[in-house]
Amino acid sequence: MTFNKYMWLVLSAVSFILTIPHAAAYDPLDPNGNITLKWDVISWTSDGYVAVVTMNNFQMYRHIMSPGWTLGWVWAKKEVIWSMVGAQAVDQGDCTKFKGNIPHCCKKNPTVVDLLPGVPYNQQIANCCKAGVVASWGQDPSAAVSSFQLSVGRSGTSNKTVRLPKNFTLLGPGPGYTCSQAKIVRSTVFNSPDGRRKTQALMTWNVTCTYSQFLASKNPSCCVSFSSFYNETIVPCPSCACGCHNKKNCIKSDSKLAHKTGINTPKKDNTPLLQCTHHMCPIRVHWHVKLNYKAYWRVKISITNFNYRMNYTEWTLVAQHPNLNNVTQVFSFDYKPLLPYESINDTGMFYGMKFYNDLLMEAGPAGNVQSEVLLQKDQNTFTFKQGWAFPRRVYFNGDECMLPPPDAYPALPNSAHVNSISIFKMAASVLLILFSICFSLS
Numbered sequence: 409m410t411f412n413k414y415m416w417l418v419l420s421a422v423s424f425i426l427t428i429p430h431a432a433a434y435d436p437l438d439p440n441g442n443i444t445l446k447w448d449v450i451s452w453t454s455d456g457y458v459a460v461v462t463m464n465n466f467q468m469y470r471h472i473m474s475p476g477w478t479l480g481w482v483w484a485k486k487e488v489i490w491s492m493v494g495a496q497a498v499d500q501g502d503c504t505k506f507k508g509n510i511p512h513c514c515k516k517n518p519t520v521v522d523l524l525p526g527v528p529y530n531q532q533i534a535n536c537c538k539a540g541v542v543a544s545w546g547q548d549p550s551a552a553v554s555s556f557q558l559s560v561g562r563s564g565t566s567n568k569t570v571r572l573p574k575n576f577t578l579l580g581p582g583p584g585y586t587c588s589q590a591k592i593v594r595s596t597v598f599n600s601p602d603g604r605r606k607t608q609a610l611m612t613w614n615v616t617c618t619y620s621q622f623l624a625s626k627n628p629s630c631c632v633s634f635s636s637f638y639n640e641t642i643v644p645c646p647s648c649a650c651g652c653h654n655k656k657n658c659i660k661s662d663s664k665l666a667h668k669t670g671i672n673t674p675k676k677d678n679t680p681l682l683q684c685t686h687h688m689c690p691i692r693v694h695w696h697v698k699l700n701y702k703a704y705w706r707v708k709i710s711i712t713n714f715n716y717r718m719n720y721t722e723w724t725l726v727a728q729h730p731n732l733n734n735v736t737q738v739f740s741f742d743y744k745p746l747l748p749y750e751s752i753n754d755t756g757m758f759y760g761m762k763f764y765n766d767l768l769m770e771a772g773p774a775g776n777v778q779s780e781v782l783l784q785k786d787q788n789t790f791t792f793k794q795g796w797a798f799p800r801r802v803y804f805n806g807d808e809c810m811l812p813p814p815d816a817y818p819a820l821p822n823s824a825h826v827n828s829i830s831i832f833k834m835a836a837s838v839l840l841i842l843f844s845i846c847f848s849l850s
């Protein structure tokens with residue numbers, strides 16, 4: 409047993425070290441996820457060009473929620489933005505050199521945000537003006553796009569003289585994204601709406617931005633708790649799972665403060681106002697193993713919001729569990745299997761039904777959503793032993809949630825052998841290592 413414990417420590421250290429390089433921008437459950445920015449030059453002007461910029465969110469379950477994206481870059485020369493449609497630079501900068509026509513933005517490093525819905529038609533283009541909110545690809549590919557148009561001056565006026573903008577930055581809405589350098593790619597071909605004519609961009613360049621939770625925040629933003637019909641213990645979220653730095657300002661759910669007016673007003677920088685809990689997470693996901701039938705079993709999933717200042721619109725929940733390949737029915741949530749490695753069908757995303765529970769309300773009596781999932785047992789693998797019925801990974805809104813430690817999982821009565829649990833842990837970490845090695849080599 410001591411040997412097991414020791415091995416477990418060594419193995420977890422090794423797997424931890426092996427996973428770190430990927431922490432930069434690699435999501436094992438969405439290995440191809442990224443946000444791509446595409447600049448299509450659609451015409452040359454006397455001193456520059458007009459480009460349409462399209463942002464595609466190819467991430468399966470990570471959307472950009474309110475207050476939306478903020479995009480920045482650094483001009484390579486002395487470019488200015490004469491005008492924009494469908495977005496705006498937040499700061500005009502110093503345009504004193506200009507007489508007559510004043511540019512929209514003279515900054516060397518413009519910062520651009522989307523316009524709000526309902527702006528006049530002459531300021532809109534297709535896929536703009538959604539307050540910077542972009543759906544995830546898995547939830548709604550048609551809404552996973554955002555566009556704007558800009559007219560650039562004092563740049564090159566041909567594909568030989570244009571210099572690509574540099575140092576792209578993307579907030580979505582918080583930190584976490586790292587963007588590549590712009591790269592000239594094959595010019596985009598546009599089909600006319602009736603499909604009878606093709607046109608082509610004069611020049612196209614792409615930038616790819618990838619997400620790293622590690623860059624987004626030091627601490628997780630959600631945690632998971634467990635319970636089961638076969639053991640009355642409720643395994644809570646780990647203490648301070650999301651860091652306890654907010655503990656001083658938290659609000660007790662039964663205090664008068666929780667009912668004060670204005671408590672739900674969001675802050676400009678999105679700082680949360682949390683209900684006091686021992687985990688101090690804005691989101692808790694609870695996985696309850698509810699029922700055992702002969703050929704099926706049933707799980708209840710609840711998501712609770714502890715942030716008084718945030719409504720989560722179009723939230724997503726991702727779970728990894730070996731039995732998700734045999735989901736028979738999902739009640740009250742929409743469900744979509746994710747196949748990150750094509751052949752392995754153990755991951756799926758849950759999201760709210762439109763107009764029913766796609767809004768996870770602020771902390772309080774209405775601040776939760778729930779679902780039940782019916783799974784068909786695979787008789788070869790199914791067991792209630794050793795925590796098998798609990799998820800291996802859980803993500804909320806694209807961020808991985810902290811799970812309870814494996815040795816705390818609800819145990820079947822009289823079967824809680826420390827040894828078997830260590831073996832289970834060892835097997836899990838060996839798998840993790842093999843997995844990490846595969847990806848370091850590839």
Ligand SMILES: *[C@@H]1O[C@H](CO)[C@@H](O)[C@H](O)[C@H]1NC(C)=O
Nearest residue numbers: 440441442443444466467616
């Ligand atoms: C970005 O995502 C798309 C869609 O998954 C993929 O085809 C493309 O290769 C990705 N780009 C990079 C640079 O990873």
Ligand SMILES: *[C@@H]1O[C@H](CO)[C@@H](O)[C@H](O)[C@H]1NC(C)=O
Nearest residue numbers: 444445446462464593594614
């Ligand atoms: C450039 O981005 C578009 C999506 O915006 C994508 O369809 C295309 O494949 C990308 N091109 C390259 C070479 O990555």
Ligand SMILES: *[C@@H]1O[C@H](CO)[C@@H](O)[C@H](O)[C@H]1NC(C)=O
Nearest residue numbers: 566567568592595610611612
């Ligand atoms: C620039 O345009 C010329 C034709 O006008 C074309 O032959 C060339 O491939 C283009 N170069 C790039 C980098 O797009």
Ligand SMILES: *[C@@H]1O[C@H](CO)[C@@H](O)[C@H](O)[C@H]1NC(C)=O
Nearest residue numbers: 481482483484517574575576
């Ligand atoms: C672009 O970013 C690189 C590295 O982050 C930095 O060294 C460089 O100075 C930046 N360039 C400009 C023009 O800001």
Ligand SMILES: *[C@@H]1O[C@H](CO)[C@@H](O)[C@H](O)[C@H]1NC(C)=O
Nearest residue numbers: 672673674716717718719770
């Ligand atoms: C959440 O939505 C409800 C109903 O739309 C609204 O009354 C409330 O002010 C919102 N709360 C926050 C924190 O935005």
Ligand SMILES: *[C@@H]1O[C@H](CO)[C@@H](O)[C@H](O)[C@H]1NC(C)=O
Nearest residue numbers: 732733734735745747753756
């Ligand atoms: C994956 O599992 C789901 C059930 O969760 C099933 O509907 C789907 O057909 C499976 N896909 C593959 C490729 O096995």
Ligand SMILES: *[C@@H]1O[C@H](CO)[C@@H](O)[C@H](O)[C@H]1NC(C)=O
Nearest residue numbers: 733734735753784785786787
């Ligand atoms: C579970 O799903 C797999 C693949 O999706 C399928 O081959 C198998 O027959 C299913 N098992 C049961 C018990 O339905």
Ligand SMILES: *[C@@H]1O[C@H](CO)[C@@H](O)[C@H](O)[C@H]1NC(C)=O
Nearest residue numbers: 639641817818819820821822
């Ligand atoms: C329930 O699970 C806990 C945690 O694994 C364990 O300590 C306890 O002994 C179990 N209860 C019963 C009645 O077996």
